[in-house]
Amino acid sequence: MSWSKFEYQLQTWLERGLDQRLRLAVTGLSRAGKTAFISALVYQLRHLNAQQQLPLLQVAREGRLLGCKRTHQPDLSIPRFPYDQALAAFYSQPPYWPQPTNGISEICLNLRYRPQTSLKRYLGEVASLQLEIVDYPGEWLLDLPLLEQDFITWSQTSIDYLQHHPQRRALAQTWWQGVEALDVLAPADEHKIAQLAALYTENLHQSKAAGFAWIQPGRFIMPADHAGAPILEFFPLPQLDKYSAEQIHQAAPDSLFALLQQRFEYYKNHLVRPFYKEHFSRFDRQIVLIDLLQALNAGHEKVLDTQMTLTQLLQSFRYGQRDFLRRLFAPRIDRLLFAITKSDHVTRDQDPALCQLLQNLLQDPLQDLRTDAVQLQIQPLASVRATQELILELSDGQKTPALKGHNLQGEVLTFYPGEVPKSLPSPDFWQTQGFEFVHFAPPSLHQEQALAHLRMDEALEFLLGDKLA
Ligand SMILES: Nc1nc2c(ncn2[C@@H]2O[C@H](COP(=O)(O)OP(=O)(O)O)[C@@H](O)[C@H]2O)c(=O)[nH]1
Ligand SMILES: [Mg+2]
The missing domain is CATH 3.40.50.300 (P-loop containing nucleotide triphosphate hydrolases)
Structure with a gap:
């Protein structure tokens, strides 16, 4: 050159x-x-x-x-x-x-x-x-572990989680009863699966609304443009342990088990893995x-x-x-x-x-x-x-920092919001006191x-x- x-x-x-x-x-x-x-x-x-x-x-x-x-x-x-x-x-x-x-x-x-x-x-x-x-x-990102799991392991892990969280188990009750009544080796009924998947998704939304963070599969509540597609229609099976490994292994291709397993794999290969490869990696x-x-x-x-x-x-x-x-x-x-x-x-x-x-x-x-x-x-x-900070003078002359802002109803609030704990308080703290951090409306601006x-x-x-x- x-x-x-x-x-x-x-x-x-x-x-x-x-x-x-x-x-x-x-x-x-x-x-x-x-x-x-x-x-x-x-x-x-x-x-x-x-x-x-x-x-x-x-x-x-x-x-x-x-x-x-x-x-x-x-x-x-x-x-x-x-x-x-x-x-x-x-x-x-x-x-x-x-x-x-x-x-x-x-x-x-x-x-x-x-x-x-x-x-x-x-x-x-x-x-x-x-x-x-x-x-x-x-x-x-909560779907990452799915890539290392097969459908049986994922099913067991998900059911285990529900069994250890009584509130979540209660929210999932209708879905659970519906699934448990099914024979996993019998031919699958598409319509029934769609119905149960909708219930399962609804239960995830309710759990989120109730304050739970653990949501899996993550796309069920954050579907982007896949809402309603069969790729999001599967769920774990609580009754799997009633069947022997051999029975499961020999499940017919049109059985409920095989169909859910297939969708689970499809979800991993077409949504989870590509997200990491095409987006996360960049x-x-x-x-x-x-x-x-x-x-x-x-x-x-x-x-x-x-x-x-x-x-x-x-x-x-x-x-x-x-x-x-x-x-x-x-x-x-x-x-x-x-x-x-x-x-x-x-x-x-x-x-x-x-x-x-x-x-x-x-x-x-x-x-x-x-x-x-x-x-x-x-x-x-x-x-x-959304808030302004100010100093309030209490009746005994002491001064305390306070916040002023509008709540979501538009009312003006001026108050001391309380302290943030430096570590996780014990459960009884919530029984006696708890926290009440208020939601604010955005500030009103010209x-x-x-x-x-x-x-x-x-x-x-x-x-x-x-x-x-
Ligand atoms: N006061 C206050 N509220 C916020 C702020 N950021 C978000 N929020 C609240 O949190 C909600 C969710 O925020 P958003 O950005 O939509 O969350 P996303 O779902 O992660 O995109 C908003 O509707 C607000 O109520 C902030 O900086 N200050
Ligand atoms: Mg957002």
Whole structure:
């Protein structure tokens, strides 16, 4: 190669270094705050100049962030993240929280900035970062263990879970009775299966509404565009242990057992595995949103359930040690942020307790993750701050921090929301006292007023800061 050609190639290669891409994945169990977070992230980056709202994001603080444009997403098959709808919701009168979604979506931004590192500066005055933000349900990660299970094992595990959770078992009663009455070796009745699958799905929705986090199969409540398809029509069999291994082994292809087994395998091969291969494997950075306050409101059993569920969810990030995961895809996530969302539900003095509670609940899985190559951060944040903090003077002259905001009925509340425990309280704490963290309506804003947040800039600095240096 001639010298000038070499120089030319080097130049293009280096320029490409100036135009970087980053795929940022945002997940969390449903209602954890993904939609609010992504809307706020896009909003804050796009409305940078007018309000100095991101002091902890270095590139913004130093005035080096020159612009943020929305761009076309490269992946045309992924639905677009409903940013405009979310903003319209926040700026309507009265404001409301954006509609829940049930699948994956994406939004892309192009960030132009003045580089600071000498190499990038040598190459040009202005560099850009193509930021692709992907929103996907945390429930989908709960399906990871299915890939290592066959239908019989999964059935037993699911039934075991129900038997150890009386409230869940009670919610599943109608479905359970319907299934138990069936002969698993007899020819399957499609119509009956559809009916029982609908009951099973309904029971998962009710469990979620009752505050349980453990939902499996995850797509049953977060189906994206598969709602109503036979791929989501299967369920575990509580009566399997009544049959010998041989009987099961010889089940006819048209039997209930064989049909459910076939759908279970189809679900794994057509939904679970492709998600890891086509999406998860392409994420560079990940933020996991966690709503701890909701779990505390729901009670001791629900906190334990959330703990178990999050532990399970974190397994997907343990590819440092799990060959099985590395065989499934080539992982590349190098930074993982755990954000405790909706921190505007409590006063700022409670931030350390929020972090400690999460650290205590997830001690083991976090310890495991720390030994992997991935960099971790844990922090509270509020994507859209719905409360103001003030100091109340009590009748005895003492001062206490308090919150002021509107509840979902639109009434103004001013009160002290209480303390966050640093570790899991004992069950009787809920019998005597419990928690009641209130839901707030979004703040009422004029068109020119900015959306406020808490510690979003800290999150952005961890997730993007090094790419904007
Ligand atoms: N006060 C407050 N509430 C929030 C915040 N983020 C989310 N929420 C509440 O949590 C609900 C679920 O949030 P959403 O973003 O839709 O969760 P997703 O299901 O994970 O996308 C919203 O409807 C709000 O009630 C926040 O930053 N502050
Ligand atoms: Mg959402």
